[in-house]
Amino acid sequence: MKATSMKALVLGLATACLLFAAAHAKPKDQVGTGIITTTSELNATAAMDKLMEIVTARGFAVAVRVNHAAAAATVDMDLRPTETLIFGNPVAGTPLMQEQQSIALDLPLKLAVWQDADNKTIIAYNDPEFLASRHGITENSMRISAQADFLKNVTAEAAS
Numbered sequence: 001m002k003a004t005s006m007k008a009l010v011l012g013l014a015t016a017c018l019l020f021a022a023a024h025a026k027p028k029d030q031v032g033t034g035i036i037t038t039t040s041e042l043n044a045t046a047a048m049d050k051l052m053e054i055v056t057a058r059g060f061a062v063a064v065r066v067n068h069a070a071a072a073a074t075v076d077m078d079l080r081p082t083e084t085l086i087f088g089n090p091v092a093g094t095p096l097m098q099e100q101q102s103i104a105l106d107l108p109l110k111l112a113v114w115q116d117a118d119n120k121t122i123i124a125y126n127d128p129e130f131l132a133s134r135h136g137i138t139e140n141s142m143r144i145s146a147q148a149d150f151l152k153n154v155t156a157e158a159a160s
Ligand SMILES: *[C@@H]1O[C@H](CO)[C@@H](O)[C@H](O)[C@H]1NC(C)=O
Pocket: 043, 045, 046
């Protein structure tokens, strides 16, 4: 084996070890940056049913509900219950995109629900303050905090 490819191999292995260590060093409850999580006593399906009901009752339109576990099953892969809900309301979203169109990448709003390794139901969403900072939204801070409030309320209602 040439010295350069040996070096590449060693470097690759070292990187893989680092990535592995990083993945495993992550505390269980810390899923990432700018992500807010809560737990629910309902199972994942029931929690998502309830979230859908709540956001619809509040005048939001559901764009899509994605059942990742069902999709995994169609290709013979195993995934604990995991779903994503994408929903929005032009009254809430338009002013944000008028200010910074790049926030279209993170709109409509999303809620994710999954059953974790301990069978706990986790509800997660992007922290609106994080998205505001990501996209440089500064003129709509009232709308951003209302959105944060709204998501907090909605997920609290789906806790049981
Ligand atoms: C989830 O909870 C609902 C309501 O209690 C129940 O009807 C349903 O069978 C449960 N689903 C699973 C997969 O346990």
